[in-house]
Amino acid sequence: MLGIAIAVPTLLQVGVSNLQQISGHNSAGLEINAYLRPGLDDAPSELMGWLDGQELVLQQKFISAEQGLKEFASLVGEEAAALAGSLPDNPLPATVHIILQQQAGMAETADELASALRSRPEVEAVSFDLEWFRKAEALVNLAANLHIAALLLLGSGVVLVIGNSVRVGIESRREEIVVAKLVGATHAYARRPFLYLGLWLGAGGALLGLLLTGLCLLALTHYISPIEEAFGTSLGLHGLSLPAALWVLLGSAALGWLGAIIACAQQLHRMNPG
């Protein structure tokens, strides 16, 4: 029970960080196209430098009008391309293709970036789908919130489960506690062994939980690799890092300690001689 209570949020954590990873790699749609004024056929170094300085910008690529036409041709087919080519002037503008970094609140910052781009002299027009940004952001936020909710729920579960074990431990040593209090034990003295009990239960539960997490990830990897092969891509599923595992261990031990403090506060005061 304790192991599961710790394994579930840990797995969720791994899941969310993988999700963030995947959507981060594949930032389809999280991009801005800035169409430059006609006649600008070389990369406008001022604009490119400015973009370099933007925190939100992951990558930028200048596409000249000619390159644009070629890409257009490969997309729509030779005939239509020939048609376009038959025009006296290339109808396509040079473009700067900007890929953005995923981060919290990116919809708003991206919107600001787009406005700033629009007001630059080199830029004729900007294509940018704010709605899409909002959706992508909401999705990532939802996952993170779900994760926090699960963490809270299962964290309090750990506190309750350990608190209960400690309560049983206190009850089984009632006689000893009463006698100790009669001969001058303070509350702190009486509860010390139970705080350690809570700590060890928490740490032990964490080890069990980490073991379960590891097994689940192993199983997942087993099922995912054929999919990866079929698609010829690597989803790059990554497990739990060592620091993260240590956090789980520490956090769980702390929760155990907390559960023990609560159990002692409730139980030890009632164990008075008399």
Place this chain on the structure above:
Amino acid sequence: MIRFAAVNKAYAGRSALHNVSFLLERGEMAFLTGHSGAGKSTLLKLSMLIERPDSGEVTVNDQRLSTLRGRGIAHLRRNIGFVYQSHHLLNDRNVFDNVALPLQIAGFSHRDIARRVRAALDKVGLLSKERQIPSTLSGGEQQRVGIARAVVNKPPVLLADEPTGNLDPQLSTEILQLLQEFNNVGVTLLVATHDLALIAKMPHRSLILRQGELIAGAGSADAPAASNQPQDSAGNPIEQPARHAPASAADRQSGSGGIT
């Protein structure tokens, strides 16, 4: 050393102690007697904050108990040895460890603990049984382990609640003589017992409770309830305790009918 001033205590509306006042001087030894249910145990419990009075003030070792909380209670108890009828020994550890418990709690070093525990066990004549589990000992021996644990801390005050309750007369006398020896070296002692024959053998003041009221032996000026009892010695200075009065008072009392 122990002072009760107009102390009242009721359990669920039923009075267990009513307006009890007395003074037990430093180094004094006294008996606390009365029928079962008269309030003897309650009085002792109030003296070490196992219970608190509804009104009135209890002072022990110059500390007003109403002012004590938490750690203060723990430290008060380190200065009071308590001997029970049902010795409250722990049978998951041997005699040595039982006696060592108060010292461990008070934070003594291993060496001091070993030295003091052996001294206390020697005093009660059980040094040879330190490795035994208490439940394997006889009743009298268990009571002596309880006494060793109560005195191992060298407390200035020793309280005993029916310390001879389960023992035959011979063993009872031995236990009482043992307690007397601690009093001889200056420990203030209050022994609750209904064993009147035992009390009669020793020249100490008796505080007599009847249905929660202290009817004799209050001892000092602030004990009005006792002063108008013709048969008691309460008016006497406590440094010269009279031995005849308590027995007669208790005799009278034993005829006075059952108390729950």
